[in-house]
Amino acid sequence: MDVMRVAEIMATHPEHRRRPHAEAYALGAAFCNDSLVPLVEASVPLVDCGFMHADAVYDVVSVSRGQFFRLEDHQDRFARSCRAIQLKSPMGRGREAEILNELVDRAGLRDAYVWWAVTRGLPPLGRGEMIDPAAFTPRFYAFASPFVWVADDEQRVRGLDLVLSRERVRISPRAVDPTAKNFHWLDMQMALFEAGARGGDWALLCDDSGHLAEATGANVFVVVDGECRTPDAGCLEGITGRSVVELCAELGFGAKYTRIHADELVSVEEIFLSTTAGSIMPVRRLDGQPVGGRDAPGPVATALHNRYWERRFEGWHGSPVLYGASE
Ligand SMILES: Cc1ncc(COP(=O)(O)O)c(C=O)c1O
Known part of the structure; x- marks a missing residue:
């Protein structure tokens, strides 16, 4: 697929x-x-x-x-x-x-x-x-x-090249509450510039203890033993991420919010990001290395991406725009 x-x-x-x-x-x-x-x-x-x-x-x-x-x-x-x-x-x-x-x-x-x-x-x-x-x-x-589209068709089809930031950590939740969607973007933006300078196209940030927080403007998921895992703290409570968890139930994949240390990334099967303006974005490489030995979008991320759009086109969680109301 x-x-x-x-x-x-x-x-x-x-x-x-x-x-x-x-x-x-x-x-x-x-x-x-x-x-x-x-x-x-x-x-x-x-x-x-x-x-x-x-x-x-x-x-x-x-x-x-x-x-x-x-x-x-x-x-x-x-x-x-x-x-x-x-x-x-x-x-x-x-x-x-x-x-x-x-x-x-x-x-x-x-x-x-x-x-x-x-x-x-x-x-x-x-x-x-x-x-x-x-x-x-x-x-x-x-x-x-x-x-x-923050990641266009070409990027989503080939998979993103994600870079784990070495220069930045996500600002502490005690400094700026990441669950309040706010204008503080400098940590994420500087990490994105770092990703660009290191040949990648997206950045991932940890907290100051080395646990995953979130990517620039997106939540991060990893797949381990077929189960989707995403950080349970230090990040925005993404609505796309919530949709991912619901779609996992539909597709028969496990899903959980949990702590994930950056050291665990070397052995994950897949990584993907989720955000409103990009939907579900598979990752093919982390720091230049193929994720799960594949160098392409993984099957779980691909299935979730496609199901997300099929369900959206069916009107899932939709409320109609009332055209003509502003005249
Ligand atoms: C920092 C951050 N994390 C996560 C997300 C994903 O949230 P959502 O899926 O609700 O768009 C965003 C979206 O812009 C974001 O800015």
């Missing part, structure tokens, strides 16, 4: 055809400063604490064939992220979903990458007020663009 070329299906299958939309929304639609605008016109005030201090949380949900995937789960996680950093969203949950829908609708997207964030907003002007979360006015931003 080969990894399905899903980007090709999205580009050619009639159910993915983009709906009519104004030319100004070709690259997508955004919501900022309380209005809906073409993505190319969206802006953030320079002094927004989200921009200046990475003081913000966000989430990303995808749409395919006109269906949001696990929107409720993403909204639940977003609400938890806000609580974790004492941030009160200016949007109620219902209005939040309505705006996300309007953005996809306005841009006529059948397959979309939908991002939203709440930042701490502009700093309060009064002296001493920075110590009081209630003194800030949080701001809501969002956009919907055509679906973004």
